[in-house]
Amino acid sequence: MHSDWGRRVAFSRRPLVQRLGLTVGVVVAGVSGLLSLPVQAQEVPASVLFLVDNNESMQDYAQYLPEAFTPGYYPTPTNPARGDLGGEGSAGLAINTGCSDPALVSAMSWFDKNSTDVSKNGSIPYDADSDLQSPFFDPNRFYFSRGRRLGWNVKEAPWSLNGNDFAGPMNNYGDTLSACYAGVGWDLTDYPYGGSASSNAPLINECVACLTTKGWWRGPIVTSNTSPSQAGPSQEMGQPPLPPEAFRKWILSGRVLNVRPPKFVVARKELKEVIRTAPAVRMGVATFGDDHGWFDPALLIEPLRPSCYMSYPTINESTLDRPRLTRAVNQVRFRNPERSTGEALFSLGGYLSSQKTDNRWENWFKQPLNPGWGWPGGWNGGTYDDPYTGTSGASWGMTVDEWFEQPYMDPATGQYWPGQPWEDVTNERRSVCFATQRSAVIVVTGGTPRSDNTVPITKMMDILEANGATHFDGSPLTFDPVNPETNPNVGGVNYCDQFVKNPGSPWPEYYTKADCDYTAYNWPAGLGVGNKNFMDDVAFFLSRTDLRGDMAGSQTVRTYVIGYNDSSPMLQSIALAGQGIFYRSTNPIQLRDALLHALNAIRPPAGSTP
Structure with missing residues (x-):
């Protein structure tokens, strides 16, 4: 009786996605049965952008070197010389x-x-x-x-x-x-x-x-x-x-x-190995952009390859140029003080949009926006000052071209800022080639996003609501940006309560939405309870919005997330919101398997043609 009651309670505490039979949660790579990637030349190849975490923490070892010591073992001389043990x-x-x-x-x-x-x-x-x-x-x-x-x-x-x-x-x-x-x-x-x-x-x-x-x-x-x-x-x-x-x-x-x-050595080695062998897929390499002030677009090191003409009916290997893609991985510099996952995803959505053909991105996100206090981008918006550095938050995301950052050279330092990436429509180097193409971003990251909330969330939510977007359980998306500090239900996207803190335990404990409302050392953040961080909102928008007005069908982008030695709930929420999969990898083999499994999941259905 007691054990049966326990099973019923455990079932009732499961996240809704599990009770509905949907696939969610942590996938630990390593089961090779899912990793076969046969070439199917008749299919339209998927386009995959690898987004590599370049945060400074990627320099860390996955396991720190030990501080272990045996009490009383080390000598403790009374007056040691400066070069003595204990000195x-x-x-x-x-x-x-x-x-x-x-x-x-x-x-x-x-x-x-x-x-x-x-x-x-x-x-x-x-x-x-x-x-x-x-x-x-x-x-x-x-x-x-x-x-x-x-x-x-x-x-x-x-x-x-x-x-x-x-x-x-x-x-x-x-x-x-x-x-x-x-x-x-x-x-x-x-x-x-x-x-x-x-x-x-x-x-x-x-x-x-x-x-x-x-x-x-x-x-x-x-x-x-x-x-x-x-x-x-x-x-x-x-x-x-x-x-x-x-x-x-x-x-x-x-x-x-x-x-x-170190983590960065593992990440780039395993990614290069996958790039060298992955069949029938267009590939590109990006990383988090340098700090532009507020919105930090991704640095697109190598746009999607090969060109449209050279990708169908078969991938032209000479123009895919795998060595060029692996060299792009080697160019990543792991010194970024921020981990702007959501901002990078948003900018890659712009790259995959039809902006160069019909100004779709600009028509959506050109200032002025009017989200009100507590949301980025509006003339009357803004937030509180940074409690750690004193940086003013009054003009949060208000620059006229905030989401259209132009490349420029800093005359004082000589540093080049690449700006928002757009597709190249010449020579068929477009980001989306065919109406049946599948597009995805695979994020390889070592931690929770930080300093990552300068995206036009209110406008994205308006677009989604107008299109009747729904959550994975079929319920309608809602969003109310008014008075976020006092509004008990701003809405938006936060799936953090769907994930287990202690996988494998007979008595699972789940995260809460508050676990993804983290604000410590993460300025600026939103002010609305349940949606103080917007990275999963971005992934939701990209996976449910037609980014192109220049071709038939709905050109969306899915997001897959590989947490290298990290399975924080926000990373899992991003993957679920992006209609992708989250993978937790703790070693090089698991990391490579996760990359292969994600590519396998992204592959188009058999027989898809332009």
């Missing part, structure tokens, strides 16, 4: 350093340089693409790291990653002694060099021994006393506090990095 020198505080603490050794057991298993010894570079200026990573070199990511010369020292080019060359050393002294900034005063182990600083001897025997060394931790040339990273205004691992210095063999590379 505090210019490179930081030498506490819990080394490679022999049992807790640390256990936490690092996923790597063994003496193993015969290449998946544990890292002897093969994870990504040896000849287009890169350095292999990622050379197994015979040593690299500077922090506990969360490789040292980045923009924010921390010593560094291995160049801040302007994530394709290399990288800063590294080939011998242990040089790597160890470079790791402390070549400071021979705090860390003496005597030419032998008996006369070198104890911390240096420990470092050399660890690199020789283990291939890694956990070094000092940055404190307020650390030399400025050896310190960092600094906490950014408007960003969450840094984790403790961000201040721990490490030196790693390239072998270690080949076993567990």
Whole structure:
């Protein structure tokens, strides 16, 4: 009786989409039975834009290097010299350093340089693409790291990653002694060099021994006393506090990095592998755009290839130019302080629209709009000031050409801002070739969208309501923008309560809509309860609105989302709203499987023709 009651309660607590038998939730890739992608030449090929997360957090490791230690194991001398174990020198505080603490050794057991298993010894570079200026990573070199990511010369020292080019060359050393002294900034005063182990600083001897025997060394931790040339990273205004691992210095063999590379290395390697093999599909590569102030259009690195003429009845491989597409992936620079998923999706909708033929995008979204206080874009709109930086919110999204950003060159810095991408109608390089074409965006991201709400949500909702748009359960879309601070039901799109926090549990716990109303370190956000973030509204709009007035049928865009080591409810809501699928991937194999599965789901039905 009790167990039956429990089953009934569990069913009643299921999200409506599950009770209706619809497919939702987290798909963990890895089941190969769904990944066959046979070429069917008679079909109109789908067009797929890969949208790659270039947020700074993509530099992080999927699993941080461990801060584990055994209490009482490390020496605690009374008056240690600056280069002694336990001492505090210019490179930081030498506490819990080394490679022999049992807790640390256990936490690092996923790597063994003496193993015969290449998946544990890292002897093969994870990504040896000849287009890169350095292999990622050379197994015979040593690299500077922090506990969360490789040292980045923009924010921390010593560094291995160049801040302007994530394709290399990288800063590294080939011998242990040089790597160890470079790791402390070549400071021979705090860390003496005597030419032998008996006369070198104890911390240096420990470092050399660890690199020789283990291939890694956990070094000092940055404190307020650390030399400025050896310190960092600094906490950014408007960003969450840094984790403790961000201040721990490490030196790693390239072998270690080949076993567990940073997220950006994994993402671009697996995406390139899929691009090299995916059959019968037009492909393009985009990433999140630089900070333009409010609306940040996507950077379309490589528009959809091949041209319309060269994509049907078969894909012309020479004009598809897969090497060009993989080079585009290598051009992504993972240093964006924002993660503007929704804004990028919106701008790619403009790229896939018929703007160049009939001004459809401009007719919809040209200012002036009049959404009222609390929504972006209207002359009487705006929001409160940024509580973290003091930036004014009064003119939120009010620029005349807000959603038509033109490319320009900043004369002060020389930086080029690409602006809103549009399709190229010359030489049949259109984004949509045929009325039966399927179009989709596959988002590969490492986290929840942030600083991502400058989109014309009120206008999108007006268009959707006028067209009778409905939610997945058939209920009509509603939206009421009036007085969002006091309005208990602004409407719009928020599916976060459809997803389980603890997948696999016999007593599932679900997220709530409030979980996608996050505003901490996420300015600006909307003011209406239940719809303070608009990324899923954008995906809903693109998947249910005919973006083109120049051809028959309804030219919509679906959104598929791959959360690399992230399954936050907003990412899942974006995928459901975009009539796509959400995938959670925790390792390279799952990430590649997710990409293949998404491509398989996007493929057109058999026999579709122009």
